[in-house]
Amino acid sequence: MSEFDDWIGRSITASDTLDPARCNALDIALGGAGDLRIGDPMPLLDHWLHFWDVKPPTELGSDGHPAKGGFLPPVRLPRRMWAGGRLSFVKPLMLGQEVKKTSTIASIAEKEGRSGKLVFVTIRHDFEAGEGVAVSEEQDLVYREPATERLAMPAPEDAPGAAWRQTIDPDPVLLFRYSALTMNGHRIHYDRPYAIEEEYYPGLVVHGPLQAKLLIRLAVTNLGDTITGFDFRGQQPAFDGLPLHVCGTAGDDGAELWTQQGEGKNMVASARTDR
Template identity: 40%
Template sequence: MSAASLMEPDYTDWIGRTETREGGVTPNLAGMLNAAVSHDLSPERGVRPGMELPSLWHWVAFPEFVPMSDLGEDGHPALGGFLPPLPFRRRMWAGGDVRFAGVFHVGERLTKVSTIRAVTQKEGKTGPMAFVTVDHVTTGDQGGVIEEEQNIVYLDIPPVFRPPRQVPVPERMAYDERVPMNEVRLFRYSAATYNAHRIHYDLPYAQQVEKYPALVVHGPMQATMAIEAAERHTGKAPARFTYRVVHPMFHDADLRLVGALDPAGGAIEVGTATFEDYLGLQARMEWTT
């Protein structure tokens, strides 16, 4: 039976489903994340209580403490709890839209309310797929608020790796930086985020089961590095950050952090890229003047 026929069940019961979680980023956790995403051009950061939390670091504040018995073959929590039990073996963080108001701090108590907005079936170039859109509102005890839309894609595992269409790097780049990428960095980020998805650390699984040529670099890690570079080069704090993963990046090649200023002002187009001049993550940071 194909995934398309299995999509016949009605998943509208999941739309509007909400969960609330409490969390935060301790100094130890901030240190773990900093060690995973930093590179030679990154700013030196302290990890003391009260330090302003860098952009997107709130993503590590809510680890899922799922029992081993409740994990799927891929290392993700099995579907059918908060997320609907879609009939696909591969799921990935496809992109999102983040809006910032205020800041969070190391050690601050954070609360995240997540709501499933939509479950959408589509027919892609490689077959049927589904998208789940989740809205998150994260608030801090000190008044900061981050509102975001997260898009998760579900699809079948192909018999062989089929790379997507390549999106070229932007023209007239304001910067182009090289970041070393390897198994150790991917392991450290998986550990800091408590992410057990096997495509990031289990090479035989990534190659033999999910048909990737190498370990896959985390999309959220790429976004975190991309926004740090954008802030560092513009000297601006983000009001909005939109991003999408357009091509997988792999552990066996260093990646580039690239950025091109919007001629209209108030924004910069950023992303990660290969040395073959195509993007892995395509993003845009906007700020208020």
């Protein structure tokens, strides 16, 4: 038995109307034209720009996240990160649609890692628009102990020799824009003194979901609208101040993708297609 067993199976629902203005703002921030309109298919992963859960200041933790408890279990470990996820795209979500989101805590697992105690929480999200579920997602959160040693900034490396490759500058403006568009108050993405002095990072941290978005954009550019599934997993953090290489290569039934900054891969992902 775990102290968090009572949280497994808990569920909440929310509704939102898919807003082309939010999607266009992100598209422009990433170098696109921003010409989406009501009735167009929503770009993949732009549901993360919706369903904001805005809390008053009294219900925020010191890290800028909503305080623990309520829907999510009150894990006492202080550091919370989005570690990865798995998505299935059944049918397109259309801009202007009203969408219902049902979130359910699927599992909670306590483990010991090299850095100490870890708690993994997996949440299933189902997005319904019209008849049936359009997108199903499993989101993995990880809670960790406080940092005791400062991470080093990776050494700059040449871009890897990937078949598909884009290099971006994850500067503070881009990180601020993504935080604002997703209503993500986590201070490691925009508050440099907090990121360095409190959480021992060498700079601002590039959002995991932003890296996933960059990867799926690269996949869509090369595979078109055939993507039916997408899995991603963070391996090590990426920071502002260094180029971030967004890479991919085609496979038999989709593509293998990754971001890279320095020698190591930051995030790995796979896109599945209906071909």
